[in-house]
Amino acid sequence: MYQVGKNFVNTADQRIARKGKRLFVNAFETHEDIGTLAKLTSWILHNPQTNNVVLYFPQHFRVFPNTIAPLACMVDHLRNTGVKVTVHNEVPELNETCFDSPPLPSPENLSEMVRPSGIVWKYTNSSEVAALLDTVVEYLARKLVCEQGVLLALEWCMNEMLDNVFQHANVKAGYFMFQLQQERRRLSFCVADQGIGVLHSFAGSRYKPSSAVDAITLALQRGVTTNDECQGNGLWGASEIITLNHGQMTISSGGGAIFYNRQTGQIKNFDTVYVLDRDTPGTIIDVQLVASRPIDLLTAFHGDFDPVNLRIESMEDTQGFLVLPLKKASVGTGTRAAGRDMRLYIQNLIQSSEQPVLIDFAGVGMVSSSYADEFVGKLYKELAPELIGERLRFANLSPTVKLIITNAVAMRRGH
Ligand SMILES: Nc1ncnc2c1ncn2[C@@H]1O[C@H](COP(=O)(O)OP(=O)(O)O)[C@@H](O)[C@H]1O
Numbered sequence: 109m110y111q112v113g114k115n116f117v118n119t120a121d122q123r124i125a126r127k128g129k130r131l132f133v134n135a136f137e138t139h140e141d142i143g144t145l146a147k148l149t150s151w152i153l154h155n156p157q158t159n160n161v162v163l164y165f166p167q168h169f170r171v172f173p174n175t176i177a178p179l180a181c182m183v184d185h186l187r188n189t190g191v192k193v194t195v196h197n198e199v200p201e202l203n204e205t206c207f208d209s210p211p212l213p214s215p216e217n218l219s220e221m222v223r224p225s226g227i228v229w230k231y232t233n234s235s236e237v238a239a240l241l242d243t244v245v246e247y248l249a250r251k252l253v254c255e256q257g258v259l260l261a262l263e264w265c266m267n268e269m270l271d272n273v274f275q276h277a278n279v280k281a282g283y284f285m286f287q288l289q290q291e292r293r294r295l296s297f298c299v300a301d302q303g304i305g306v307l308h309s310f311a312g313s314r315y316k317p318s319s320a321v322d323a324i325t326l327a328l329q330r331g332v333t334t335n336d337e338c339q340g341n342g343l344w345g346a347s348e349i350i351t352l353n354h355g356q357m358t359i360s361s362g363g364g365a366i367f368y369n370r371q372t373g374q375i376k377n378f379d380t381v382y383v384l385d386r387d388t389p390g391t392i393i394d395v396q397l398v399a400s401r402p403i404d405l406l407t408a409f410h411g412d413f414d415p416v417n418l419r420i421e422s423m424e425d426t427q428g429f430l431v432l433p434l435k436k437a438s439v440g441t442g443t444r445a446a447g448r449d450m451r452l453y454i455q456n457l458i459q460s461s462e463q464p465v466l467i468d469f470a471g472v473g474m475v476s477s478s479y480a481d482e483f484v485g486k487l488y489k490e491l492a493p494e495l496i497g498e499r500l501r502f503a504n505l506s507p508t509v510k511l512i513i514t515n516a517v518a519m520r521r522g523h
């Protein structure tokens with residue numbers, strides 16, 4: 109039951125219901141929900157006297173990137189075309205996504221956010237994409253131990269999908285959201301744009317797809333591109349990565365959608381997805397990778413190319429160590445949470461590279477014993493003993509810090 113002015117309306121039996129120019133969104137978790145919202149919004153706007161849509165979110169539902177990034181994209185598109193969209197939201201989790209006015213990844217916004225996950229980001233140029241993805245990968249490396257190749261594969265896929273919006277969609281902005289599912293050890297992200305869509309992108313090219321699904325299938329093939337400057341590897345490469353990793357991907361564009369789940373072996377096609385605007389039906393791509401399954405990119409790309417890990421390369425010193433300046437990398441050296449972040453970061457570095465890691469304590473005057481335990485104590489316990497000597501070094505430890513760390517390691521080892 110929801111009060112609108114003096115009246116009460118009950119729409120709880122429907123996922124999304126329309127009453128006049130009001131839409132009651134009770135659940136927004138599936139692709140069908142996106143289509144329903146688009147259809148009901150079009151209904152409202154069919155009336156030439158109406159230029160006004162009111163969205164109510166009266167009850168709790170689960171918030172995922174694959175629906176919330178498209179929601180942000182849709183709302184912004186409506187506003188850009190002169191529609192007044194008013195939002196009444198009672199779902200705190202949805203509020204946290206900032207879908208109603210997604211931030212740009214400016215240095216201030218990126219540093220002010222407590223975490224970059226679970227938020228819709230709007231991006232408008234390549235330098236924003238670079239800053240955003242840098243923050244995302246640095247964040248993930250501190251929050252989840254990923255098997256070899258997973259972080260780099262994820263970064264590669266995100267970069268390709270975000271960049272496709274500039275290359276092919278013929279719009280000024282894309283919308284991006286990612287999420288980390290700790291228990292299931294899954295990483296998911298979604299990119300949405302309100303551009304021309306995959307089918308229209310083939311207009312004037314040598315390919316003649318006959319439907320939206322046909323166009324998406326074509327775009328997924330290796331070497332198929334509509335832009336002379338591109339190579340046609342993005343969507344193909346992402347699908348190869350997903351195959352190796354047992355992940356999943358959905359591409360929805362221009363009324364058609366393809367859903368690919370390697371874990372269950374399912375491939376489903378849909379050809380009647382409702383779109384808000386036929387001229388600019390847009391594209392939504394969502395990807396899920398499994399952190400616990402290693403990905404060898406050279407194998408994924410059939411031995412033809414092996415992307416360089418620039419993030420890891422930039423940490424290398426002249427002696428071949430990967431240097432981690434703790435003063436800069438760690439958010440303080442006092443809490444268990446900060447210690448855990450650094451332990452996961454080191455574990456991910458060791459997974460990502462064969463090179464030894466040097467943890468540089470320069471400028472760190474003091475660490476708490478809980479930080480030392482959570483970071484170094486547990487790291488020593490979790491790493492294979494042969495890796496410790498070979499792969500891990502410490503530098504610039506003050507006598508006090510050295511003592512605290514030695515104690516933490518001894519305690520964990522039960523001495
Ligand atoms: N966001 C998008 N909007 C419209 N068309 C797209 C989008 N992303 C991909 N495409 C279409 O799919 C084709 C293949 O994309 P991709 O595999 O990334 O290769 P490339 O970007 O090198 O062309 C593109 O050439 C374009 O025609």
Ligand SMILES: [Mg+2]
Nearest residue numbers: 268272342343
């Ligand atoms: Mg591409």
